[in-house]
């Protein structure tokens with residue numbers, strides 16, 4: 001409802017900067033002039049009795065520099081933060097059946113390296129959807145100052161395998177990781193849901209430290225995604241909460257940093273498919289995910 005469209009950014013960095021720069025341009029000479037006058041009348045030497053207004057210019061230089069730092073923090077609230085985006089599947093996985101069917105250790109058992117993903121009934125592939133949303137999301141997060149890394153960017157023949165996808169986030173010491181998907185459920189099953197890591201402590205998997213922060217991340221993404229896209233939480237998973245918890249996904253089980261999956265909609269439902277195949281809707285989807293990540297990282 002309050003969503004203002006794909007171009008909406010919060011906070012708006014550029015419009016802030018110009019008036020502030022202008023204000024500084026006016027303030028700095030004024031401050032210097034004040035300081036010169038102050039020095040000229042020997043204010044520093046005569047101790048007490050100096051009017052506060054005359055004293056003010058002395059502190060002007062540090063005030064100017066800290067204001068500039070504040071301005072930077074406002075325009076790049078995610079500076080210093082690392083976000084890993086995991087575009088689900090891979091466009092050419094289907095050409096590498098043997099490789100993607102190889103089993104990998106996910107702690108609770110062994111599972112296929114990767115899968116081809118689903119597609120709409122008209123053939124729009126989930127892998128294409130997830131990479132497109134990932135690109136849009138990367139742009140939005142980089143505008144906020146974040147360092148963004150993708151687990152794959154259409155630059156490899158298959159995969160990565162699910163264990164490797166998790167390790168990419170771990171190695172990057174990501175502050176947040178989101179894996180982007182769209183579901184392949186039945187017709188009439190609609191809506192988005194965010195998948196949270198369940199508590200797993202088995203074999204090479206130990207999610208105990210990420211369960212709580214991942215839930216916080218997931219809840220914010222689910223709320224912002226719903227608002228930004230105007231779509232409802234899944235009507236077939238999560239009992240209307242838009243949240244599901246799983247312990248059978250290698251990408252979550254092996255993560256040591258806060259991580260969630262999002263299923264943005266159901267590719268096999270014609271109404272959801274109409275949204276998922278719309279570039280304008282995908283921009284809203286990326287906007288919602290971005291807002292959730294920003295809100296999580298800013299605390």
Ligand code: ZN
Pocket residue numbers: 088089117118126180181182183
């Ligand atoms: Zn998927």
